[in-house]
Amino acid sequence: MELAVRVEDALAELPGEGRQEVMETIAQALVRRDAWPEPGGWEAALWFGPRTWVAFIASLDGIDIVNMGWAG
Structure with a gap:
């Protein structure tokens, strides 16, 4: 089962900003690899921008986005 959000689809719903x-x-x-959860584990990490957030899980070659949003 694919848990990661289709980033392209989610981004398409947002305005340009x-x-x-x-x-x-x-x-x-x-x-910021030091902020990643253990690769291959079930723990997720949250990363916040000024008006955004990204929840992700780590894999050996990068991150899988499980949730993201913009409060603008």
């Missing part, structure tokens, strides 16, 4: 902010938040989460 929201898409940009969510993508920036995802990029910040990707480079």
Whole structure:
């Protein structure tokens, strides 16, 4: 079963400003590997931007987004 949100589909529902902010938040989460939960585990991490959030689980090659949003 695929748990990760289809990021492209979720981003398509946001206005341009929201898409940009969510993508920036995802990029910040990707480079902060010290904030990732143990790869392959069931724990998720939350990463917050100014008006955005991204919940993700870690894998050996990156992150899988399980929830994201924009409060704009």
